[in-house]
Structures are given as C-alpha cells and as structure tokens.
Amino acid sequence: MNRSRLLFSTIILLGLFVSSFAIVRSQTLYRGPVPRITSGFGADGAFAVDTLRFPASGWEGAASTPNVEVYYPRGSTTPRPTMLFAHGFGGNDPRYYGELLRNVVSRGYAAVFVPYPISINLAGLYRTLDSGFAEAVRRFSTVIDSTRIGFAGHSFGAGAIPSIAFKAFTTRKWGANGKFLFPMAPWYSLETTQEQLRSFPGDTKLLMQIYADDATNDHRMAMDIFININIPNSEKDFITVFADTVQGYSYTAGHQLCTIQTPTGGVFDGYDYYAVFRPLDALMQYTFNTANTAAKNVALGNGSAEQVFMGTVDNRILKPMTVTDRPTPLSTAPRAGFQCDNATNTRRDYCSLQAPVAVREETRPFARLFPQPASDRAVLSLRLQAAQTLTVSIFDILGRERLRVLPETPLSAGNHDIEIALASLPSGAYLCRLVANGSFTSLPLLVQP
Numbered sequence: 001m002n003r004s005r006l007l008f009s010t011i012i013l014l015g016l017f018v019s020s021f022a023i024v025r026s027q028t029l030y031r032g033p034v035p036r037i038t039s040g041f042g043a044d045g046a047f048a049v050d051t052l053r054f055p056a057s058g059w060e061g062a063a064s065t066p067n068v069e070v071y072y073p074r075g076s077t078t079p080r081p082t083m084l085f086a087h088g089f090g091g092n093d094p095r096y097y098g099e100l101l102r103n104v105v106s107r108g109y110a111a112v113f114v115p116y117p118i119s120i121n122l123a124g125l126y127r128t129l130d131s132g133f134a135e136a137v138r139r140f141s142t143v144i145d146s147t148r149i150g151f152a153g154h155s156f157g158a159g160a161i162p163s164i165a166f167k168a169f170t171t172r173k174w175g176a177n178g179k180f181l182f183p184m185a186p187w188y189s190l191e192t193t194q195e196q197l198r199s200f201p202g203d204t205k206l207l208m209q210i211y212a213d214d215a216t217n218d219h220r221m222a223m224d225i226f227i228n229i230n231i232p233n234s235e236k237d238f239i240t241v242f243a244d245t246v247q248g249y250s251y252t253a254g255h256q257l258c259t260i261q262t263p264t265g266g267v268f269d270g271y272d273y274y275a276v277f278r279p280l281d282a283l284m285q286y287t288f289n290t291a292n293t294a295a296k297n298v299a300l301g302n303g304s305a306e307q308v309f310m311g312t313v314d315n316r317i318l319k320p321m322t323v324t325d326r327p328t329p330l331s332t333a334p335r336a337g338f339q340c341d342n343a344t345n346t347r348r349d350y351c352s353l354q355a356p357v358a359v360r361e362e363t364r365p366f367a368r369l370f371p372q373p374a375s376d377r378a379v380l381s382l383r384l385q386a387a388q389t390l391t392v393s394i395f396d397i398l399g400r401e402r403l404r405v406l407p408e409t410p411l412s413a414g415n416h417d418i419e420i421a422l423a424s425l426p427s428g429a430y431l432c433r434l435v436a437n438g439s440f441t442s443l444p445l446l447v448q449p
Contacts (some may be wrong), residue, residue: 028099028260032249034270034311034318041285041298042278048074052140056115056129068132071101072110074142079145080110081178081288083280084133086157086164089187090118090429091259092434096140097154099260099268103277109284110144112136118429126191129157130164134172146172148288150180150205152280154258155217158186162225166196169204178288180205181232182280184258185214186222187338188345197228205287206236207279207299209258212330213243215442216255223327224350233325237300237307240330241275244310244319251318274310275321304331330351337431337442369432373446376423380405380432380443382416391435392418395443402430422447 030036037043043206053067072080083104086099094101103109114132137146149168151161163400165181168174181204208226210219213381224281226238243253251271258276260268280299289295300322301307308320338344340351380392389410394403405420420432 003384010212028268030268032251032269033247033313034274035250035313035316036270037273037278041282041295042273042280044103045105047075047106047108049102049105050074050076052143053319054135054139056128057131057135058119058124059115059117061328062117066092066115068115068350070110070136070140070143071113072107072140073105073108076108076110076143079143080108081148081284082112082137082144082146082150083182083284084112084114084136084149084151086129086151086153086161087116087220088157088259089259091154096259099208099272100258100276100280104280104284114143122190124148125156126160126164126366128150129160130167131167133164137174145177146174147177149174149178150182150284150287152184153186154180155255156187158183159189160191162189162200162229163191163193163196165204165385166192166200169201170199170443175204177200178205178290179203180207180283180287182209182224182283183222184209184276185217185255187217188221188342188347189225190346192225192347194228194347194350197225198230200230202232202235203229204231205283205300207277207283209239209241209275211241211253211255211257212252213334215334215336216257217338218336218340218351219327219329220351220353221338221345221347223329224340224347224355226273226327228350235300236325237302237323238325238327239279240322240327241271241310242319242321246313246316246318247365263427270311270318274318279307300407300443326357335441337444343447350438367434367441367443369443369445372444373448375447375449376421378420378422378445380418380420382411382418382434384411384413384416386413388436393433393435394420395431396435405432 049071052070055065056068059065091333094113101111101113112133114129116128120126137144153161156372161181161183169179208222241253241257244251257271279299282295285295286294286299297304298306304322309321310318346433360362368381369378389408390406391408392405393401395401402425425447427448430447432443432445434441
C-alpha cells in the first residue's frame with residue numbers, strides 16, 4: 001500500500017483527542033422522549049464498575065501513553081464473560097463509548113478497551129489492538145474468562161475485529177465456551193482474508209450492524225464480511241437501524257449512532273439503548289447460554305418483533321430495525337466517503353453488490369485536495385461539468401464544522417482552485433465536505449505541523 005493510500009486511510013469520521021480515564025457512574029445527559037430501558041435486555045444492571053489498567057503498547061514517541069482499561073463488576077471474585085472492544089479511528093478515549101462500556105459491565109460482564117494512536121501505520125494499529133487484548137487476558141485471568149469472550153467494534157475497530165478474532169479463536173483457543181462478534185458500521189477489514197472467513201469457527205455468534213444514514217463507510221464492507229463468513233444463518237443476523245423523529249426530537253442513524261461524545265455534548269438517547277445495548281446484551285446472554293431462547297429471539301431472531309423493536313412514546317412505535325440474512329445496499333443510502341471498491345480496501349474484489357446511486361455521477365463535482373498531509377494551507381481543486389452553487393466546509397472528526405470555505409457560492413463550469421487557510425486548525429483528521437444540488441462529496445484531510 002503506498003503512502004498516499006495510507007494517508008487517505010487514516011481519516012475515519014470518529015474520535016476524541018483527550019486522555020483516558022476510568023468509567024464511573026454516568027452523568028451523561030440523556031435526551032429525547034423515548035425512555036431508557038429499565039428492565040429486560042439492555043437495561044442497566046446492578047453492578048458498579050471497577051477498573052484495572054496498564055500502559056498500552058504502540059504509543060512510542062507520543063507525548064503520553066494511555067492505558068488499556070479493563071472494567072469489571074465491583075466485588076467480583078470469579079472470572080467474567082468478557083467483551084473486547086475496538087474503538088473507531090481517533091476514539092481512543094473510553095468516554096466516547098462510556099455508556100456502552102458501563103452498561104455492559106453493570107450486567108456482570110468484563111470489558112476491555114484498548115486505545116491505539118492516530119497513525120498511517122494501519123498494520124501497527126492492528127498489532128496494538130491484538131497485543132492489548134492478549135496482554136489484558138494474560139494479566140487479569142482472575143477477572144477475564146477467556147473461554148467466554150467476544151469482540152465488539154466500531155468503524156475502523158469493527159473492520160479490524162474479524163482478523164483479530166480469528167487469531168484469538170483459532171490460535172489462542174479463546175471462546176471455547178462461547179464466542180461472538182458485534183461489528184458496528186465497519187470500515188475496511190484490511191487483514192481479513194477469504195481463507196480466514198471460509199474457516200472461521202462456525203460456532204461464533206455474529207450480529208452485524210449498519211446505520212441507514214451512514215455517510216462515512218460504505219455498507220458493502222459490512223455485507224462482504226457477513227456474506228462470506230463461515231457462520232450459519234441461524235447464528236448470524238444483519239441489522240439496519242433507521243432514523244426517526246418523534247415529538248420533534250430526531251433520532252439519527254448516522255455513523256456515530258453508537259458513540260457518546262462526552263464531554264463535548266454528544267447525544268445519549270433511546271437509540272443507544274434499543275439499537276445497541278439491547279441487542280448486544282441479548283447476544284452475550286445467548287452466546288454464553290445457548291439454552292436462553294428469549295435472548296436468541298432478541299439478538300438473532302431473524303426479524304422477530306422482539307428483535308426489531310425500537311421503543312414507544314405515547315403508544316407511538318418508533319421505526320423498527322430491519323433484519324436479513326441476505327443484505328443488499330439501500331437505495332436511500334448516502335454516498336459514503338469510503339467506498340468498498342476503493343483501492344485501499346484489500347477486500348475490494350468482494351464488493352460485487354451494486355452500490356446505491358444517490359446522485360448521477362455527471363452532476364457530482366470532481367474534487368482533489370492537496371497536499372496530504374497539509375500544514376498551514378491546502379488547495380481544493382475542482383472541475384465542474386456545469387455551473388453549480390457550492391458550499392464547502394471543513395468538519396472535524398466529531399462532526400463539527402470548523403471552517404466555512406465557501407458559503408453557497410455560485411461557480412461556473414470549468415476548473416477552480418480554492419486555497420484553504422488551515423492555521424486555525426490543530427493537527428488531526430478532518431473531512432472537507434462539498435454540498436451541491438442537494439448531494440455531497442467528502443474528501444479526507446490530514447493536518448500536521
């Protein structure tokens with residue numbers, strides 16, 4: 001993989017750049033009219049959370065080294081079934097997923113969070129995740145039951161877990177008494193080979209999840225892994241979560257649905273409970289007790305009413321999830337910034353499913369952003385086939401607009417070079433978004449001194 005592709009690969013629209021900390025009882029503001037789940041699958045459990053930690057590997061040369069965090073139920077005296085969690089690119093603060101981690105541990109499980117840095121050495125990031133999980137299991141065998149274990153992940157982390165889990169399940173023999181995968185909106189699975197998928201342990205439980213309005217990752221990456229993995233349909237399901245609005249409150253189904261952007265004012269609402277906590281809880285209960293038919297019906301119910309339920313408000317049922325064993329691209333999906341058939345994707349040969357076309361290609365502006373990485377300035381080079389009114393903005397990885405480059409500016413057909421001053425932006429990963437004729441194109445931007 002050449003350097004330009006690696007640079008392109010480093011931009012995942014997720015993350016926080018703050019230091020690691022131990023999870024405590026949540027003070028995150030809960031929003032929206034859909035109430036929390038208070039009983040049954042997905043409800044908060046009775047356990048408080050304690051934390052063990054050790055310095056993460058792969059951070060050599062960084063100003064500080066964060067910790068691998070191992071969360072477990074306070075007062076626990078026996079090893080617990082465990083979720084190993086791989087975060088999205090840049091999301092190396094556990095607070096970004098704090099409610100999810102706390103919810104899992106409150107129900108009596110352990111959870112491991114391995115931070116990895118922002119780096120163009122993508123193979124190195126895989127090694128950081130893998131070694132962090134292995135070291136946590138080695139150090140804390142009194143807390144972690146490696147015979148009952150599974151992997152969950154988001155975006156870059158979700159794309160990484162199939163290959164990491166394959167090694168853990170086949171070489172380390174983890175999961176002898178139960179194993180699962182819970183990928184959410186995955187990015188490219190760069191080290192997952194077809195041979196691995198064909199020989200993947202068939203007793204693994206898999207719940208693959210995508211978000212209908214994800215404009216970051218092409219849904220076909222998730223579909224590729226789901227279709228090709230050696231897990232019977234009875235033990236895997238493919239879930240799509242849709243947006244809805246109730247009592248004026250918008251429940252969004254974008255790339256960041258499963259995240260909590262504390263302490264910067266992110267959204268924690270009923271979709272976290274119904275779309276994430278509830279199916280994950282049921283999946284873990286079924287994985288570690290296959291006689292629990294109620295848990296299977298919620299986790300892997302093949303589209304059962306209990307599985308797709310997203311809550312009610314004043315007798316108004318929210319739009320249910322959809323479940324299938326034969327996923328196909330949504331015609332309503334936005335064009336994602338990271339396409340499955342991009343040259344970066346080592347599994348691009350398995351992107352045979354037809355991508356949705358949200359806008360005719362001839363109306364989409366051709367755009368290039370250089371240099372990569374940029375320092376104090378970048379140039380946006382455009383080629384327009386027809387006159388268009390264009391809005392160009394720079395967004396950070398929390399989805400916040402940091403620069404408005406062009407505010408609804410009419411541009412003639414032809415070539416345009418637009419200089420962008422970057423002095424006000426700190427180093428990091430950004431997305432340059434061009435909006436024209438109701439559609440948008442996104443370009444990655446890496447800013448370094």
